[in-house]
Amino acid sequence: MTLTPFDDLPDRAVRVRAPGKVNLSLRVGPRERDGYHQVVTVFQAVSVYEEVVATPADVFGVSASGPQADAVPTDESNLALRAARAVAERAGVDDAVHLHLVKGVPVAGGMAGGSADAAAALVACDAFWGTGLSRDDLLELAAELGSDVPFSLVGHTAVGQGRGHLLTPALSRGEFHWAFAVQDRGLSTAAVYEAYDGLCTQVEPLGDEEDVPLMQALLAGDAAALGAALHNDLESAAIELDPGLTEPLAVATDAGALGVVVSGSGPTVAALARSRQHALAVAAAFTAAGVADRVLTASGPVPGARVVAGE
Numbered sequence: 001m002t003l004t005p006f007d008d009l010p011d012r013a014v015r016v017r018a019p020g021k022v023n024l025s026l027r028v029g030p031r032e033r034d035g036y037h038q039v040v041t042v043f044q045a046v047s048v049y050e051e052v053v054a055t056p057a058d059v060f061g062v063s064a065s066g067p068q069a070d071a072v073p074t075d076e077s078n079l080a081l082r083a084a085r086a087v088a089e090r091a092g093v094d095d096a097v098h099l100h101l102v103k104g105v106p107v108a109g110g111m112a113g114g115s116a117d118a119a120a121a122l123v124a125c126d127a128f129w130g131t132g133l134s135r136d137d138l139l140e141l142a143a144e145l146g147s148d149v150p151f152s153l154v155g156h157t158a159v160g161q162g163r164g165h166l167l168t169p170a171l172s173r174g175e176f177h178w179a180f181a182v183q184d185r186g187l188s189t190a191a192v193y194e195a196y197d198g199l200c201t202q203v204e205p206l207g208d209e210e211d212v213p214l215m216q217a218l219l220a221g222d223a224a225a226l227g228a229a230l231h232n233d234l235e236s237a238a239i240e241l242d243p244g245l246t247e248p249l250a251v252a253t254d255a256g257a258l259g260v261v262v263s264g265s266g267p268t269v270a271a272l273a274r275s276r277q278h279a280l281a282v283a284a285a286f287t288a289a290g291v292a293d294r295v296l297t298a299s300g301p302v303p304g305a306r307v308v309a310g311e
């Protein structure tokens with residue numbers, strides 16, 4: 001089945017939309033005994049979306065469409081399918097469901113596409129089966145599926161701590177405009193954290209005081225101050241694995257971006273622009289310089305996973 005956002009929904013179908021994210025700041029502490037690093041991060045949800053359409057089926061299944069759909073696993077490792085099974089188990093549901101993913105977020109791009117699928121699938125299956133799980137239930141299932149999944153559920157702007165899964169909403173005024181340089185080649189999140197360990201011999205435990213200027217910029221809706229405060233501890237590790245990333249970073253700076261940063265574990269490069277128009281100009285500069293396989297523009301913050309049709 002190949003559904004586009006404009007198709008009519010089949011009977012009983014539920015359609016849910018969930019956003020991608022940018023880490024405005026990502027500070028990485030030591031690796032803990034569970035294999036995960038302590039992080040303090042400020043997430044912003046942006047208007048690049050995944051859609052998940054849940055339809056009746058005799059057996060659990062998943063399919064995908066979109067620019068990089070071939071790179072999405074459709075076996076039991078698929079995060080959306082795992083989310084569906086988690087809802088069924090938690091709520092004691094015996095029925096199956098088919099999930100179709102309309103992928104708009106880059107795959108393995110550092111913008112939490114798989115996490116958005118998982119969050120959307122949690123919301124879709126809850127609505128599809130009428131399980132009535134609480135927000136806390138969904139957040140708990142989300143955290144078991146991946147560190148970024150709770151934020152995909154919540155959206156807007158939030159500070160993530162622990163593995164990134166413990167969220168506190170953050171105040172943000174106005175709308176910020178972004179241009180993204182997307183690469184066909186993905187980066188493995190685990191490999192980037194491993195490269196980070198190799199680069200940093202001594203990692204200090206984390207405080208959150210470094211992000212005060214960033215939080216003030218968000219509160220004031222001051223895009224120039226936000227641009228100056230963007231920060232990603234994983235950036236040098238991502239560049240070590242993919243040295244070509246220095247090119248889109250330089251192109252965005254030359255095009256007058258207020259700030260530019262590797263998004264999460266990369267390789268997508270996120271450039272903060274002065275306006276929607278300027279974001280289009282930065283995207284055009286990426287294309288003209290040949291430093292991106294694809295470009296996107298978006299704004300943020302936007303809400304987390306929510307039903308858009310069929311409930």
Ligand SMILES: C[C@](O)(CO)[C@H](O)COP(=O)(O)OP(=O)(O)OC[C@H]1O[C@@H](n2ccc(N)nc2=O)[C@H](O)[C@@H]1O
Pocket residue numbers: 023026035036037038039041110112115145146147148149162163164189190193264265
């Ligand atoms: C880079 C970020 O996107 C920033 O928000 C996240 O930290 C990654 O979140 P994610 O993709 O949901 O990652 P998970 O699926 O939870 O973990 C994938 C792998 O990344 C590494 N990982 C992830 C999160 C974290 N706080 N420390 C880690 O070391 C671990 O090796 C883990 O096995």
Ligand SMILES: Nc1ncnc2c1ncn2[C@@H]1O[C@H](COP(=O)(O)OP(=O)(O)OP(=O)(O)O)[C@@H](O)[C@H]1O
Pocket residue numbers: 071072073077078079080101106107108109110111112113114115117118148186187189264265266
């Ligand atoms: N529904 C899914 N969509 C995309 N990838 C998935 C999905 N389920 C599992 N995966 C696997 O997860 C890997 C990471 O994909 P994803 O698009 O979530 O990366 P990411 O955006 O870099 O993640 P993050 O920003 O959260 O670190 C893929 O290479 C793929 O093997």
